Amino acid sequence: AQSVTQPDIHITVSEGASLELRCNYSYGATPYLFWYVQSPGQGLQLLLKYFSGDTLVQGIKGFEAEFKRSQSSFNLRKPSVHWSDAAEYFCAVGPGTNDYKLSFGAGTTVTVRA
Amino acid sequence: NAGVTQTPKFRILKIGQSMTLQCTQDMNHNYMYWYRQDPGMGLKLIYYSVGAGITDKGEVPNGYNVSRSTTEDFPLRLELAAPSQTSVYFCASTPRGPEQYFGPGTRLTVT
Numbered sequence: 197a198q199s200v201t202q203p204d205i206h207i208t209v210s211e212g213a214s215l216e217l218r219c220n221y222s223y224g225a226t227p228y229l230f231w232y233v234q235s236p237g238q239g240l241q242l243l244l245k246y247f248s249g250d251t252l253v254q255g256i257k258g259f260e261a262e263f264k265r266s267q268s269s270f271n272l273r274k275p276s277v278h279w280s281d282a283a284e285y286f287c288a289v290g291p292g293t294n295d296y297k298l299s300f301g302a303g304t305t306v307t308v309r310a
Numbered sequence: 311n312a313g314v315t316q317t318p319k320f321r322i323l324k325i326g327q328s329m330t331l332q333c334t335q336d337m338n339h340n341y342m343y344w345y346r347q348d349p350g351m352g353l354k355l356i357y358y359s360v361g362a363g364i365t366d367k368g369e370v371p372n373g374y375n376v377s378r379s380t381t382e383d384f385p386l387r388l389e390l391a392a393p394s395q396t397s398v399y400f401c402a403s404t405p406r407g408p409e410q411y412f413g414p415g416t417r418l419t420v421t
Binding site: 200205228230232238239240241242245247286290296297298300301302303 | 345368
């Protein structure tokens, strides 16, 4: 069964600084990979996804993520964070089977200080 | 399209009561999912459905039931509510692929 690990429970970053959120997955083949963002009191919004092809994927809100097969990682990055990026971020993995189920990491909470 | 809608947004239940969380999608998606979200635990899959009339258990199904009589609706039933079911519940759907679309959630407290 697949699993997802987000090693950082909470990250604090200054506005304008860069941000990197880590995600490691366990799965035998190349899975489908996702990053979702959840603002306080809101549902989950898809930031970006990786299915195949170019290992550097661009998403919404200026985010990007890089798939590294050798490290089983799919880290999320943003060059310059804005106060509105304060949220909880979830990495998810799906094996691409016919039921399209996803497994989610525990999440990383990002705090942005002025 | 309204996307995935969930009602109610908030609910407080007493121990032993029952209730149904509603989920409706207007995108004609075949696949629907129910998750619960607990602090520091991410999202755990409760039940899912690959089409009308077909449902299956996820990772944490105990204490819950579902039905799928139409493509649009996928209600989640809590029988004999317990404090351990205090959580935020999310419904999601997908047409045929791993990218899921989420509803806004229902925050449930059982006291």
